[in-house]
Amino acid sequence: MNLYEKLLKRQEKLSLVGLGYVGMPIAVAFAKKVDVIGFDVNEQKIALYKKGIDPTNEVGDKAIQETTVDFTSDETRLREAKFHIVAVPTPVKSDHTPDLSPVEAASRTVGRNLTKGSIVVYESTVYPGVTEEICIPILEKESGLKCGIDFKVGYSPERINPGDKVHRLETIVKVVSGMDEETLDIVAKVYELVVEAGVHRAESIKVAEAAKVIENSQRDINIAFMNELSIIFNQMGIDTKAVLEAAGTKWNFLKFTPGLVGGHCIGVDPYYLTYKAEQMGYHSQIILAGRKINDDMGKYVAENTVKQMIKANKQINGAKIAIFGITFKENCPDVRNTKVVDIIRELEEYGIEVKVVDPVADKEDLWKEYRIHLSEREEVKEVDAVIFAVSHEEFKTITFKEIKDMFKKQLTDSEIAKEVAATIENEMVVDMNKDVLIDVKGIFNRQEAMNAGFLYWRL
Structure with a gap:
């Protein structure tokens, strides 16, 4: 009887190491089929799960x-499991080089509690070679066991899309790999228990690692192209969204849109690939060019916000701006590597006071990571501009009247006349009595916003 059969008969247990946005849904899914131990070093997170709260x-x-997952922060409980899935984040450092410390720490934890006959499967996004060249030696050192003899290793890259209720673990084909045919077969069968869409058996661990890292790199490059188009069309006075709608009528036009590229995947994974390429003596041209464009978009949005405010004759230093949305993507509380923070920091450089409204964001993580407090919508008053940075569903119901009520009191007719006379004398072009609305993701209808009296700008 192999490990797969023992898991089915509940003679052995499966462990999930790392219970974040990726690991926790995997643990819950497997718990419907086998006995699962859910481990995380974050005791507060474990406490919430035990209370039945999904942060x-x-x-x-x-x-x-309702889940039967046995949540714990006691690493020794991992000794009860024989099939281990490691799903910890793999961020980058400030110099954009891979930060493997979480996956290395997880490997040490699993290694200290590894028993003979176990299989360890990594889901963390890494460059080709990390599993075999970095993780296996750590597992061997900590356990005193020999890989290939006492335990086996596999790799199955995570494809969960945080906040997405359609593309879930169960509905996305799962890439699986193993260090040998026997391991591959067991890993594939275990994942087939929960992945309704089926699995793809990669020919090697490195192939599976490479497949994952290029998925998000490809998306990053395509979005970078859209962002560059947005910059070009903005210079031309052409609405990018209108251009994309027209071009999108062709059957083979790829429907990407411009935007802020943050989070723990798309904005990070390409750096893992280019780092490994540099080690091999190749300097990336396309991938890093795309990264440069996307990394600069927060600053670009801030600069254009200031330009629109100047057009509206707003004083910049001391101005107040409300930003709606700070998570890295819509309808998701995750604030890791959010590029909205780049907009905020750039605006602060101009001496602008920024209030942030986000009903979805994780308040504790936001404060811990960026020292930013959230404001309630009702607290947004007397602002000089409003930026909608994230397209949360809740924001789509906000009316133009509600947005108008957030702005400072409009000038009287006599005050406008004086301002107009002054600007004519100074040969400045301004849009008097218009409120500045920046719509990064194109939530609102452009013409309707302009008809409502807004000085409207979007990517």
């Missing part, structure tokens, strides 16, 4: 309350 909003409180 990630990925599966919801009800699913957490």
